[in-house]
Amino acid sequence: MIKRELYQDVIFETIHKGATVISKDVKAAFERSIASETSDSAREGLIQTLKSIETSVQKDNPACPDTGWPIFYFKVGNECVLEDGFMGLEESTRDAVRKATKLGYLRATMKHPLTGRGPSDNIGMNIPNFTYQFIPGKNIEISYVAKGGGSECFGGTRHRVLAFADGIPGIEKFIIDCYVASTRAGAVCPPSILGIGIGGTANVAANLAKEAACLRTIGSAHPDPLIHKIEIDLYEALNSLGIGAMGSGGKVSVHGVNIEYAYTHIAGIAVATSTNCMVARRATSRINSDSSVEILDSPNWFEGR
């Protein structure tokens, strides 16, 4: 049995790391973009951002004050046993979010949607949000995502339903149009990681898009060659738009394009997008059944899909 004290500590440390330490694949994307950017001002923007990311580790500060929506993904072994069960897991997660907010690792951003008020601890109706996936085994993997407001509010998250007749051109046109609109004036903090969900009901497509943006590493390839070809084609097309860092013009417009799909009703294809900020923040830890803890570079969320 995995003790509550252990998983509560691991959840807090996962939040702490997610807010303050940028993942290796995200940093590598910055290094590649700095090398290839031809606009002096956009390159300088990328250099300053990378420097700030590196400084956040030294200062033990958030990489960006907009720590956004606290979102948790649990990949749970079918035989995993937690002290106090899954209700204990969720309660401990809320406690860890409260603690991280009090210590200044998270900004108290979550408020009532109509009054704009709240207890300033990032806890409220349906927040934090939890998603579960069940796999064979006895371990639990905990991924924390800080989903920033810029990338979420200003057009980065969209969906529409296309006719089957509209096919790949319809999907790709929708993606290009959405990305241009949402990156205008740097609204979603480009170069973003663009997640795309295709198929399923609209909510399934939206969830897949969010998970593709936040839980796949930059440069990872979808195993289906048809889907991966669309990832590559869109990556190249989006990087020809001239959007640049924070939308001020430049060669590098997107850091990654990740697509996930679900089977769908042949009557219509739901397509959803979700952008993640250039300063993409996430962290993943695994607690094994023997209570050993590992820090993972990738959330492995889609492994075995």
Add this chain to the structure above:
Amino acid sequence: MAIHYLNIPLKDQDVESLNIGDLVYISGPFFTCRSLLQHYIFDDAHDLPFSTRKENCLIHVGPIVVKENDKWRLVSFMPTSSIRFEKWGARSVETWGLKMIVGKTTMGEKTTAMMVEKKCVHVSPQSVSPNLWIDHIKIKDVYLFDELGTIEAAWQMEADKLGPFIVDIDTKGKNLFDRLDITIAANKEKAYAMLNIPKDFEYTKLY
């Protein structure tokens, strides 16, 4: 592309010399604002409890600030998107006598018109560099903390060569992003061609 080092309070001639695409660094006193503050002042008819005459620079930001040993410590600072404050933009420029607004994105038509009339510019960051910027900012005071909370309160802060920010709306009303829109719209047509999307493509009308 010119680089300007400006001191607050800003004078008309300081901001009139700026053109879209120029970079600015600012020094001197400024204050912070987000939606709840503008809602409290303009919709609920309260007065801002301090004069903005000498701190005529507003930064749209919700900082992370913690109290340690009875002192405020600035943990993180990144300008937030200005466009969502468009509802109150023109009144903010007029009432508070603003000469500069710092924020991500840009402002809309009504605020721009008032900025031209009152001689005010909007500048935006080209990076996400909170951990560099906090070394260039000191907290002076905070107002409306109890009413609005940490991130929505009106913080008075002091900048020391804070930047660079790019001028995206100048006092003539030109907008950097409107100009970029033209380039990006042309590139969009090329991107469709790269993806073999037919020029006459139309979506099937499902509803």
